[in-house]
Amino acid sequence: MLGFEDPEDIIGKSFSDFLPSDKANILISQFQKLEFTKKDSDLFTSEVIRRDGLKMYIEINPSIFVKDGDLVGNQGVVRNITKRKQEEQRMQYLSTHDTLTGLY
DSSP states (O other): OOOOOSSSGGTTTOOOGOOOHHHHHHHHHHHHHHHHHSSSSOOEEEEEEOSSOOEEEEEEEEEEEEEEEEEEEEEEEEEEOOOHHHHHEEEEEEESOOOOOOOO
């Protein structure tokens, strides 16, 4: 998804290393909240810049593993929602611009 072909390029890195810093901080705080509340968090949407420089959009559903009341791990399911976001942006543009002239 991020454009890496060799696993060595991402081994040892946190997923937040691939996010813009403001979004990485939000994701980290969500995981910290998960650790404290031991309850799953809301969906998180972010831009990601792929290795080849292309921008894509992802949606992350963070969750945790609790055993006997103790946090034993966490994970996040990541979905590529680039096409959906591009279509939303196109519809937003079309709803605010004249189709004949392109003017706002």
